[in-house]
Amino acid sequence: MTDAPVAIRSGRIGPPAGPYSPAVRVGDLLFVSGQGPFGPDGRLRGESFGEQAHATFDNLEALAIAAGTDLSRAVRIGGYLADQADFAEWNAVCKERLREPYPARTTVPVELPGFAIEIDAVFWIPGVAR
Known part of the structure; x- marks a missing residue:
């Protein structure tokens, strides 16, 4: 049986822009x-x-929780950086917010x-019958 x-x-996040x-x-x-670094009111959150x-991770987490999962069950993330010079800090934030086994990442x-970053992701939802 396939779920629709x-x-x-x-x-906890703003409406989609399209x-x-x-x-x-x-x-x-x-x-x-x-997802980007925007609050439910559509305003940019954070300067650095x-x-x-x-x-942005908070927004990902809000959607994950709404679906019955959490950041620890991310299996793939994509990071889109406005400035490649932020790559080392991106790694540090990922290490802080994600757990091993780390998700596959691009x-x-x-x-x-x-704004400085956008992140998309795929999560596993435990306990969902297939």
Whole structure:
């Protein structure tokens, strides 16, 4: 039996900026769209790269919790950095926020409009029958 996709939202993050779901659960997997360092009011949270990275992880975590999982069950993350010079700090934040076994990860430099980082992710949701 295959589960139909279910959109996941959280009141702890702002609404999507376009025609997409913040996250979609299919079976025991959660696919989270790129999240940035924005609060529920749409305002930028944090000035430094580290502050923005933590705020972005907070948004990922809010969606994960809404779907019945948490950051410890991330199986893949993608980091999109406005400045590749922030790579070492990105590694430090990942080490602080994630646990071993660390998820598979991709990091790429991109142009971001006025913020330092965006993160997307895939999570495993334990206890969901397949």
